[in-house]
Amino acid sequence: MSRNETIFDIGAPGRRAAAQQQPDGDVANLPADCLRQTPPALAEVSELQAVRHYTNLSARNFAIDRQFYPLGSCTMKYNPRGAHRAASLPGFLNRHPLAPDALSQGFLSCLHDLQETLKTVTGMAAVSLTPMAGAQGEFAGVAMIRACHDAGGDGERREIIVPTAAHGTNPATATMCGCTVREVAVGADGDVEMENLKAAVGQHTAGIMLTNPSTCGVFERRILEIAAVVHDAGGLLYYDGANLNAILGKVRPGDMGFDVLHLNLHKTFATPHGGGGPGAGPVAVNERLLPFLPTPFVEREQDSAGGWRYRFLDADKRPESIGRLSAFMGNAGILLRALAYARMLGRDGLRRVGEYATLNANYLMARLRDAGFELAYPERRASHEFIVTFRHEAKTLGVTAMDFAKRLLDYGFHAPTTYFPLLVAECFLIEPTETETKEELDAFVDALVCIREEAQRDPERVRSAPHSLPVSRLDEVKAARELDLAYHATARRGR
């Protein structure tokens, strides 16, 4: 691995892994002209070579199991192994997606329980578990808002309002749903500018997409007023659940006036991120949007013996539904992990999530403030995350937030979210989550203090970080200009 070879470099023609040893089947009755003439250029390696190669690759990753990941708006909390074990039970793994309901009562009952749990924690009327990630949940939500206006003869409403601090998925989702985006400003205190919002709403307003607490790491204090302004203008409120972890057990989106929302189970419900997915983005709605909920979802009814019979409800029974968004029912394995997690936390454990996530964030914020780092919103409480800005260090030392981030990697910490939200210069968005110890948070503060001292003493040391990882900073310009996206494409160019 030190030689940094790909799987293709370590193979040899004719070498076989154990998985390749079975005999060929007979294909004599397939017409020759539909057959492949040249085998695909895949690697030819032994089983040990493959196992060693990918095990060694795994060691070149940071992961929650190895490092603290204070990534703002990503909620990188511990992923309980028990939940992983539960979702990996053979009866769940081997279920065919189109198996009849009669052979699926165990799985369907799990989905039903999770729907009920999510209804309770969000304060909404109904849940569909089918969206496969937060962005697909957003898509479902905006598509429902659009369908609701269309059903009410209000098809002119095609404008989605998003605050300037919003995640990029919000405006991208609005576009995918055929809507236009209208941005509203965020004030110096981190809250939406009310006058700006009042000027933005009108007869074209389909709705507003809001994250609360916002990506500024503060709770949007005028949320009830915002809800009234948008509702009075005929629009609907979409809650982006990216930051639900901050208020789990304290405040429910349904109580704040939201009409529709998604949850990121890979954040709030502790399912693993997998190096970029899978996630799950269930959507929840109030009564008004109920008819449009994406399918399928689970219903139950009592049979004559008093037992529950569970079944999928599909679009044929829900004529106004926006329909299905994937071939089957969603990321079932992630949903099962979320249910297992909720079961182990229970009522009191779920309430504690928001409390201790907020405690950790406010503690870390206080420690960094006391250590002399500049907070973006010093007058505000942190939610489960907060923003530090390095504009002073960037100006006086020539060491940027990105430099601090890369140097943190050398200290064994994953970098916080950098340069987001866009409206704070040279920023870190820091989210410690509730599963980290005080000792880990203290060590993180110590590391940042050390790096600042290094930056004063030897700024180049920080600017050229990381120094201890498998690679140093990568040439991203070359990556984009001289696209090398596949090994064989390179080989064909005469490598």
Added chain:
Amino acid sequence: MPFIPHTPDDVRAMLAAIGATSIDELFDEIEPALKSADFSAIDDAVEEMTMLAEMAARAHRDETGPCFAGAGCYDHHIPAAVWDIAGRGEFLTAYTPYQAEASQGTLQTVYEYQSMMAALTGMEVSNASVYDGGSALGEAVLMAVRANRKSALRRDVSTHRVAVAGACHPLYLRAAANIVRNQGIELTQTGFGTDGRADLDALAAPEPPVAVVVQQPNFFGLIEPVDEVARWARANHALLIAVVNPTALALLAPPGEWGEDGADIVCGDGQPLGIPMASGGPSFGFICTRRRHVRQLPGRIVGRTVDRDGRTGYTLTLQAREQHIRRGKATSNICTNQGLLVTAATIYLALMGAAGLRRAATRCHARTRDMVCALTAIDSVRERFDGPFFHERVIDVGQPADAVAATVAATGIVGGVSLGRFFPELANCLLVCATEKRTDAEIAAFREALAGALGR
């Protein structure tokens, strides 16, 4: 407290550092009236042991006999090493590889995945995955419409109609239609001929489409005349979107070689590549394309480059297509994809190689032939369509298949998918599949269960 490590001393010290007297005080910016979250409907916590016992009891209820259903999700053997390695905490609990230096494991794996998918499909580039086969088709359709907008050649045709040739997976079509509808794009199904395959004459009406979708093998398992579809698309200035099964690609001509010019976009579901059926998810969707369309690809793409010291390294690239940079002008809103499943598929393809994948494909084909022979030996059971097939077949059981499938299910066997819910004219038909895992004894048991259900 489950998964929360704080001792009472920790809490006291932390509150003191903050200057607060209680945790509740940290929520003092929130209006009191809002802080009434009622969780009384949620049960008390149970410990891991009890949770696992509860879940095991539910999972056990759903354990079935052999599975003869396919329809986009297949019961293949998964080499033991695949999930032993993919399930390592270093892959499982890593974040999206935005910090490239700390994510070389995931990034190089995705680069290898992109290389393998390009080789399998005969395309030049692949993205790092989308959600599943159905959403992949939706994204492929949006991509084709965008690519077409860039092309000056294409002024004469409808820019919002995409035609589907033959029997494409009906659930893919529903998902795709729901995804593209809000952008004013219409997916027109041109239907299938009496032989169950694409009817080229139906494609052009009422006006030439911007793109043509064809699935190989098609939803019924039949081999489509893809060379002719590709030539039609070329002649009519339509982009060609291929929906393919990756296992079949070890055996069948890759879309890059269809007709004279090949397909423009290739998509499908990666579940056959080492992913458990697991109720249909998580698996992953793949999208591959020509180099000239790479800027229209949705989702993440990994590129190989060098670091400051000249060492080879990998990084996310072309991010100016993506939502976190382009916001409202991005090619898609996708952010989180199906990364872990891509890792598993990469390991699966490394272990299988071209020879192993071909053997899995040919053995599926042979097993399905054996199964069809066994089932059609029952009086009143016949093949619905002639013509060559890969590893699925439509059989006509001579009476409503819903009830037949339910009776077979009572024996614990998942006896295929009844087709009436998708195609009313096929209400007496089952779509059946036998993978390399199905044994002679299981096929005999299926035959017996089906004969019993038919009263034979």
